Amino acid sequence: MSMIIAESLTKQFSRESRPAVDAVSFTVEPGELIVLLGPSGCGKTTLLKMINRLYEPTGGTLLIDGVDARSLPVTQLRRRIGYAIQQTGLFPHLRVEQNIAVVPQLLGWARPRIEARTNELLDLVGLPCDFRGRYPHQLSGGQQQRVGLARALAADPAIMLMDEPFGALDAITRSRLQDELLGIQRKLHKTILFVTHDIEEALRLADRIIVMNDGRIAQFDTPLAILTCPSNRFVEQLTGANDVLRRLSLLTVAAALGHGRRSAAAAGAVADLPPLRPQDDLRFALTQLLGAGESSLPVIDDGREVGQLTLADLRAILPQTIAAVGASQDGCNVAGAAPQT
Template sequence: MLEFKNVTKRYDGKTAVKNLNLNIKKGEFVCFIGPSGCGKTTTMKMVNRLIGISGGDILVEGKNIKEQDAVELRRSIGYVIQQIGLMPHMTIKENIVLVGTLLKWSKEKKDQRARELLKLVDLPEEYLNKYPHELSGGQQQRIGVLRALAANPPLILMDEPFGALDPITRDSLQDEFKKLQKELGKTIVFVTHDMDEALKLGDRIVIMKDGEVVQADTPDEILRNPANEFVEEFLGKDRLIQGRPDVTTVEQIMENKPITVPVGTTLRDAISIMRDKHVDSLLVVDSANVLKGFIDIESINLNHKKAKVVDEIMEEGIYTVSHHSLLRDTIHKILRRGAKYAPVVDDNQRLVGIVTRATLANLVYDTIWGDGTELEELTQAAE
């Protein structure tokens, strides 16, 4: 879709972008990030030739941009900038279909397209006849995005489009835009200096420094394996720590051998197991290790006269988590439900482990005081 081949940009002797090679797939959301002066904006602006290339080639859908007329090229690529840049002397409608005007669309086509687009961002049709200054910043940038979509370009360049908005508006616009991008399958080149934004939006993040790509990877991969110290520093310690549980699955931190009893165990045996293992509840499994329910000391107390075996008094429909699920979601669910623990099951409902509040406490301890190695030692010790 978009290919950079040894792209270089020099400004009187200084190199702004050095030998950049990158291949962006159709429908991919790529965030360029780096400290100011790293060449991210330059790289983006070379794509629609707002900045000329000094060396190398850029191919958009296989066609070299140097061989196309710059003005025509820009009309075929969406462009959104931080300053929003709506034409203050044009109505919202005229602004949205600006590229249509440049491409000499008929009036009907422009009207129809403007209405269609406005629906995408849930703004009422009356807005078409308003002027930009009558809209809030967030609404203005929604229009800015629509304007880029007007001629239905497959590729959209965005230069810190949400940078000038307040955090709340920014957040909702990010969500809205990410959703829109997925629906419409657009390829996005997004320049930002906000790591949170890049992590949130990007399918891939390209970290640049001094005109060179330091690391280009998925957000998860970057958080898990920062290429070097610069990336680590750029991500910041907080994010690296936050990033870790973000990608940790339940499987990685669960205790592997929860204390179970098979169906048919007598209450007397159950109680002795509890006493031996110092626990107050037991998970009940069948012969295939499929989780059936759980019993705890209180229910045994209440029912020991009526019942003989665990099956009769165990509680069913117990809340479980899949071993694939992400830890952050699990923590959230456990805390919200006020559960003491959550059994971990595989795809066939077989019990594979357990996450208890103690496990979470260990994890929190780790996050604050050390790295993951202590956690493993602890879980091993616990076993």
């Protein structure tokens, strides 16, 4: 795990142009999954590439675990940073196993260690072992992305930079890979910077989101805060904040339960109520709450109760929504009772 601190980090490609990244400052805590979100051309890729020094900043500083990135030899820096990109960047003439082994080989790992690591990674990203001999063109887009992810993880870097890694995939494959990334992150606790311009992907994955606009940070906050307290019109429009039911569908039960994906287990037996899962969206949760005629429902993860989601939680997040649903049921697909208080 590594900590990343940017102070007034700037990249100006030419004297005539405006900075692509304009004096941005932020701190990423060790083990956080940060999503960089913003429209095309706002500077996401440029920011990412300054972190592994594919681009040298023209201003400001970047500290990695307290050390100025400029003071580190580039090779040493990149060893600690895995990089996965949208077009996967796989070498077409190398087999899957050779692609995964590129960095370990550069680092001079012994053959058996590379073998073992390759098997471990194929398993981690959900590819069968007999794929190791295939060439990239013999894989589907989603499978190529998995190999790209395995390759980025190969040398066990503390930091992962991921630039729209799932951008080219269909919705189902994409959502499966998002789940797997979250699963992997729960095991490995990397410090991850993940670029996307898809708000739903951002809300689903992020511990915190950096919203960028024109090279600047418009807001750096939790998914919940981005949706419920957008700092300006730009963020509001980006998240469609005036459409309350859409906002509910974008937030997870875990986000509404409070900090962290897993709160401490609550005491008490699980009644025979329809349980919610942390990854369920809040629109579904509202439907379940209203359908059951309950003011709270248990949230179950891995067979354990991790908290209770209450109507009050939802009301606190989106006051208008509950009021609207209470007044008339036709704003959403809610069957059953009106909310109890």
